[in-house]
Amino acid sequence: MYESGKTAQVAAEMRSNNLTLLAISEIRWTQAGQRRLLTGELLLYSGHEESDAPHTQGVGFRLSKQAQRALIGWEAHGSRIITASFRTKMKRIKMNVVQCYAPTNDSEEEDKDYFYNRLQKILEILPDKDIILMGDFNTKIGPDNTGYKQVMGTHTLGEMSENGERFVDLCALNNLVIEGSIFPHKRIHKSTWVSPAGTTENQIDHVCISKKFRRSLQDIRVRRRADAASDHHLVVARLKLKLKKNWIDTSDRRVKYNVSLLKDHKTKEDFGPRLKNKFSVLQDRSEEEEDSVLNRWQKVRHTLRSVC
Template sequence: MGDFNAKIGPDNTGYEQVMGTHALGEMSENGESFVDLCALNNLVIGGSIFPHKQIHKSTWVSPAGTTENQIDHVCISKKFRRSLQDVRVRRGTDVASDHHLVVARLKLKLKKNWIDTSDRRAKYNVSLLKDHKIKEDFGLTLKNKFSVLQDRSEEEEDSVSNRWQKVRETLRSACQEVLGIKKYQQKEWITAETLTKIEDRKKKKAVVNNSRTRAAKAKAQEEYAEAYKVVKRNIRKDKRDYVDGLAAEAEQAAYNGNMKQLYDITKRLSGKFSKPERPVKEKQGKSITEIEQQMNRWAEHFEELLNRPAPLNPPDIDPANEDLPINCDRPTRDEIRKAITMMKNRKAAGPDDIPAEALKVDLDASVEMLFPLFEKICGRRSDSGRLERGIPY
């Protein structure tokens, strides 16, 4: 790897299979080495194939704005040459560099793999519940929806499944309105203020590209450099505050004895890591490196493990003399409240898409929604005669 600074130029004599005639500048010595490297590895230089304006070819501009060169290239294998639709420079992209972004457009013909998105689970942004105001809004919205549900339930008699569907839709609609779907971003620690500064820097980058005179471009370049410094300063501050906040949470978790939260925070601070591969060994203890031999060893292991002979003297275990004392009474409101309180946060929601944090915001409303549902379930069980016989449903 290295900084080649290769200029290939429009003359492709002898290199017709490697490059086109639409490159910028004149071929340099490093350009000849680069073209030879592409010819040796059956590569095609995409930036020399498609005709564009000069401003859409130059990838580097000198600080004075007087020199422009095409020294950043996109190469593709000859096998996929027809998949390459276009290669050009995007001058408006803010990458905080004196190089412009080079973008290649590809079109691959692949086999269609239809994905059914109808049953995809929704993940709500429950982290917003840390804000006291949003938590109050969610509780108020849930109470209003529950009052509507209660009025409808008094007017019409519902089955257990219909009642559950209404409770589920009430909770999901409240989550959708107040919390919304969780959006994933690469760096969650960047604040909204910094994102605004980044947008401002992007606009100043567009002013630099659209400047017509040298004086206007120099002034715009100074403003862009100042905006770049402000963004870097804000990003460093956000990252420092984020790490300090995680460290404080880890310290509090260690003080409270919450080892799970402590280990989760430690993983987030340490970053991504890959687990080392555990070696597969033969019966004699020698490590196996080849994949086929490892698969054979696994097959041999499970064949021995799952095909053992029956024991010669099987144990004689007598059946239990009495049934276990299982409480099959209807659950009370206190039991429902205790069950909701014991649910763990930051866990994936089940098929109902209802996170535990949403049920804990207003325990009274959640208990009052679920209690009639459990009464219906237990009433149906009682009608079937299972409770009288002490058999759990």
């Protein structure tokens, strides 16, 4: 996504594959935020918190207009995890989607421990446990599901790696089913990654869903024709769980202020000093605290609204 023209290329593939929600790994943008694209989609992203950090890792969601209407909220969790919640047409059911980019099998043990511990804490605090967990987990789980029959099937590639053991244990602890192992597809519709030389293929991208909703997932397979200049193939899941337009949050509704009141000399004299004092306090706090651009903008907006 950091390369020139990649955003438009991904948008074209999203529309051609008729995707409601697209989860992305290695977005390579720094900090966190959201961006409205010219094509109408909304991009939510989470990267390294420092603005001068290297353009590596990063995760994000790309939302169609339908998904935008159902969006309840989202949260950034650093350069490897992002979450979003959506309203569905099933009464009282929210869909909590978690997108991840896990450390590789060769990474330091400390990095892997930190990632899985943090992911576990995030899964524990998600409401209702209506979870879809997906992303590039850099892990092979293999077809041997001995001891894990409640978590995975046998329709997978390769042999279970160390990362695979961590991943499967996480799913077992949180009552998640690895759906890519359930559906019996051909090999070309299972392998999600191909080596630069094109000689090796692995199944390292996975989609998991809470056990009580496993029947909602009708199919999951790889679409190899999607072109985004990546060494990963597009993994598509088809769910019966439909999104619903979310209620209007009146707290975020644009407020119209009666600016004609400023024509009154007394009102104008009262408004000016109040606004100046508020922003002076905000500036002093900003110099003491290290905030992201998004957080600073939220504070500026809140300050202006409160004075108005």
